[in-house]
Amino acid sequence: MAAQQIDKGCDPPVPLEKQREVPSHDHQSMKFIKTESVGGLPTQKPYADRLAAPADRVITISVGVQGSLLVWDPLDAIVLQRNYRIQGASMGMHPRVPVQDAFMSLPIALMPEEGAYLRDKQQARFEDESSLVKMPTLMDVVKFHDARKVQVSQQDEIYDKLRPRHFDLHRDVVYSKYLRELQEAAAVEGVKLPESPDDLWELLRARLLAHPDLQNQVVNVELPTRSWRAQMGGLKMAEIAFHYPETSKERCFYAAYAALMDRGFSVTSGSNYGADFLAFKGDPHLVYSSYMVKVINVAEGDSLDDYLRLGRVATTAKKALLWVMVSEDLLVEFCCSKWSLMK
Structure with a gap:
């Protein structure tokens, strides 16, 4: 040309x-989420992990039903911007913190010109993501609702276990907001409050945990979430040609x-x-x-x-x-x- x-x-x-x-x-210093189990409860712990990827890595691009080009792999996203000078557009959710999390911002959407340029440089392969889209059968709908009930029940159990822990983590906030209210209630009822700070905290904590409507206004319990894309990481999609x-x-x-x-x-x-x-x-x-x-x-x-x-x-x-x-x-x-x- x-x-x-x-x-x-x-x-x-x-x-x-x-x-x-x-x-x-320094894309390599991005923080990622590592899922661990503490006390039988799944937790998410941020950690800094320097990612290493070959400079000539072939980018995997998923082609959607309407021709959208999406990059889901974090390593692909890093190599795409750092080595190939292709930025794309971040389509995912961003955390409420100053430092962007690469997992939270995936997928990256590419313009057709970007996908074709990578193809001509032999730096990309294309997968048919539209093969995942199908109309559910009646049996699929029933299985989905059953699985959803199980997931909701599991989330409720995790919430009940994590709730006391979050009260302890936000002890100062709870004290400043509800200690005076507890003292006024004790004065009206004629109850003597414990003098020990630990005993006083246990009493306040027990009263708040006994009122579900009130406790939800104190702290937000962060439940671990799962990415459907991460769960289907082992799924192999057919490789297709990209005509553009x-x-x-x-x-x-x-x-x-x-x-x-x-x-x-x-x-x-x-x-x-x-x-x-x-x-x-x-x-x-x-x-x-x-x-x-x-x-x-x-x-x-x-x-x-x-x-x-x-x-x-x-x-x-x-x-x-x-x-x-x-x-x-x-x-x-x-x-x-x-x-x-x-x-």
Whole structure:
């Protein structure tokens, strides 16, 4: 695929060898959840574990019913961003803590261009996740409800065992909130409270545990959860071929994406800015995007309205506008523009 150099009005991207010198997020130091058993109760304990994965690891991509491309494996997600400069979009839940947990943010959704680029570089394999989708039979429905009743019963048992432990963990909070109320109730009833702090705590704890409606307002009991994806980790899905691009528009977009990636950019979706892509000169975790990218099919052309609209947005966002023009032969040319007042 041939392409011309970017216009001199815009700085070139950081070369690949230079990008490796730029400090990036230490994905290997992410905290993961390790499930253990303490006193017969399943608990979740965070621990820091440095993950090691080969630099040329083949990424496993699950293809959904509607063509969605999802990466579920944490190691794949790390290698994808650290080694292949492909960010994707985090689709999972994030914890309420400053440090993101990779397990909580999985899966990572990929654009079709990202999946095709990995395929052409022989860095990905595709699995047919749609084979897991089927209409349940009456027997499946009955089995599900029976299994659900067992799970709810198990959760209730775990809750009853963990509840006293959580009261002890939040002893100071419970004291500050309910000690005065206990003293007032004892004065009304004419009951003398114990003088020992430990005995007083046992009395307060027993009164709260005896009132289910009240105890739920004191502390939140965190029950261990299970990931359906982790449980089906041993399930083998059929490997399939990923056919993209197929239409003229898709071929045009993929040619533009591949040309930017081959020149050392990190490329993500530009839908938030009304553009086709965003191009980063370095690690997207550390730097802002330098260019809003608009892909133009030379055979179809483009309108002046698009130029004015994108130019205004790019100036407001302090980015340059990179026009990627793709011919019918998939030859790529670049043109960079900045409005005059933009520095």
